[in-house]
Amino acid sequence: MTDKVTVVDHPLVQHKMTLLRQVGTTSREFRQLLREIGWFLGYEALKDLKLEEVPSETPMGKTKGKLLAGKKLALISILRAGDGLLAPLLDLVPSARVGQIGLMRNEETLMPEKYMMKVPRDLDKRVTVLLDPMLATAGSAIQAVQEALEAGAKDIRFICLVAAPEGIAAFTQAYPDVPVTVAAIDDHLNERGYIVPGLGDAGDRIFGTKRY
Ligand code: PRP
Ligand code: URA
Numbered sequence: 001m002t003d004k005v006t007v008v009d010h011p012l013v014q015h016k017m018t019l020l021r022q023v024g025t026t027s028r029e030f031r032q033l034l035r036e037i038g039w040f041l042g043y044e045a046l047k048d049l050k051l052e053e054v055p056s057e058t059p060m061g062k063t064k065g066k067l068l069a070g071k072k073l074a075l076i077s078i079l080r081a082g083d084g085l086l087a088p089l090l091d092l093v094p095s096a097r098v099g100q101i102g103l104m105r106n107e108e109t110l111m112p113e114k115y116m117m118k119v120p121r122d123l124d125k126r127v128t129v130l131l132d133p134m135l136a137t138a139g140s141a142i143q144a145v146q147e148a149l150e151a152g153a154k155d156i157r158f159i160c161l162v163a164a165p166e167g168i169a170a171f172t173q174a175y176p177d178v179p180v181t182v183a184a185i186d187d188h189l190n191e192r193g194y195i196v197p198g199l200g201d202a203g204d205r206i207f208g209t210k211r212y
Helices: 011-021 027-045 083-092 139-150 165-174 202-207
Strands: 005-007 051-058 061-068 074-079 097-105 112-118 127-131 155-163 180-185
Touching (some): 011 180, 083 127, 083 202, 139 155, 139 165
């Protein structure tokens, strides 16, 4: 595996992942666990953000502090399930700009089909963070990076929750320079393109659109 893929295996993340994956976990619990794990993923994915020194004054006197340099980040949710990671990333970076790329995987071909896209301006001047809990075949992630590049993004990172080894291989082959931060790389993809053991359909579990 390339050094561009980081698996966040902190004990708290592994604990929360086990709870989140459980078939009996409710949508409410799933969203909360995804939010908590998302804080760890964001912490890792953004650890190289540039800072600039600024004058600062505490009640004790003048000093110097550091603030994030440059334009605000662009957080781009790959709909629908990406919205589950948007909340924790906005917790970390409340002033980020937000975009959406609507991609729906065709159940037959497993290819993503785009149905909407709205992203912040000046992506070329922003760190662009793509968010999607699932990297299965990687078709959606690869198309999302392509869309972001066409929209001008230059510094792109991808944050996901669970990946299949097949998806990691396809993604890193397509975009070897795009860092991926993930909580777990699972065993394999099944014949329907679902990650095993995975967690089922992330969108359905976040939004409660299907009962397990
Ligand atoms: C899921 C998931 C990814 C995609 C992963 O979305 O959120 O976007 O599948 O599969 P891939 O790596 O094989 O492309 P889905 O298309 O089911 O849409 P949803 O988020 O609206 O449920
Ligand atoms: N999309 C999901 O939501 N889950 C999978 O396992 C694969 C694709």
